[in-house]
Amino acid sequence: MRRKVVAGNWKMNHTSATGADFAAGIAPKFQTSAEVVFCVPYTNLWCVKEAVKDYPIGIGAQNLHYEDSGAFTGEVSADMLLKMEAKYVIVGHSERRAYYNETDETVNKKLKKAVSKGLTPIVCVGEQLTQREQGITEDLLRMQVRIAYMDVDAETALATIIAYEPVWAIGTGKTATPDQAQQACACVREVFGVLYGTDAASKIRILYGGSVTGANAKDLFDMPDIDGGLVGGASLKTEFVDIVNAVK
Ligand code: 13P
Numbered sequence: 001m002r003r004k005v006v007a008g009n010w011k012m013n014h015t016s017a018t019g020a021d022f023a024a025g026i027a028p029k030f031q032t033s034a035e036v037v038f039c040v041p042y043t044n045l046w047c048v049k050e051a052v053k054d055y056p057i058g059i060g061a062q063n064l065h066y067e068d069s070g071a072f073t074g075e076v077s078a079d080m081l082l083k084m085e086a087k088y089v090i091v092g093h094s095e096r097r098a099y100y101n102e103t104d105e106t107v108n109k110k111l112k113k114a115v116s117k118g119l120t121p122i123v124c125v126g127e128q129l130t131q132r133e134q135g136i137t138e139d140l141l142r143m144q145v146r147i148a149y150m151d152v153d154a155e156t157a158l159a160t161i162i163a164y165e166p167v168w169a170i171g172t173g174k175t176a177t178p179d180q181a182q183q184a185c186a187c188v189r190e191v192f193g194v195l196y197g198t199d200a201a202s203k204i205r206i207l208y209g210g211s212v213t214g215a216n217a218k219d220l221f222d223m224p225d226i227d228g229g230l231v232g233g234a235s236l237k238t239e240f241v242d243i244v245n246a247v248k
Pocket residue numbers: 009093165169170171172173209210211212230231232233234
């Protein structure tokens with residue numbers, strides 16, 4: 001049985017003070033068997049971790065650098081995240097691909113670095129609207145997964161989580177239907193199986209992200225190949241409690 005994961009991606013929201021308050025306020029309300037994760041801005045990692053330390057909530061970052069140290073102004077390394085007691089890190093989010101030159105190749109390097117340091121990367125893939133309209137969604141997902149996991153062994157691959165996030169559904173209120181999300185997640189699982197075998201494919205956790213709400217979470221998370229969600233906007237509201245608690 002794959003344990004479900006519900007991760008909030010706070011993006012560039014909350015200061016350390018408001019973030020800690022918000023996290024402390026919702027943490028006692030979760031009633032779920034899911035693994036709950038808050039992926040917060042770097043500056044909030046420590047405060048939010050402290051704020052929820054009495055609860056089974058994992059803290060994650062939203063990016064890392066693939067080098068250990070050096071002249072990379074403004075960047076943050078895996079060791080720096082670990083020192084803040086982060087356990088997870090989002091890699092290859094579409095906003096980083098769109099605005100900060102993240103590529104499948106940098107995703108591959110970051111995935112390897114994260115796992116080698118003991119962080120769990122949440123590796124994002126997903127198509128843009130034009131790609132869906134051209135009917136190349138599955139080709140694109142296969143390519144994104146294959147490059148992200150290039151020269152990655154099965155043990156390393158299974159230490160990751162994948163998030164399928166169609167770009168057209170992010171922050172738009174246009175959620176993929178459960179069937180669309182299921183089909184894409186099944187495709188991701190299939191390509192993972194081609195790379196690592198059916199047993200590994202049955203173990204890898206694949207999340208859906210893109211306008212998940214309290215109202216649609218259960219229908220999405222009940223699909224056979226969807227193992228939870230990566231939640232943006234709604235993770236900043238108390239609605240996140242309903243999304244987490246949609247996993248009984
Ligand atoms: P929204 O839930 O705001 O659509 O964002 C999804 C997302 O990008 C999570 O990483």
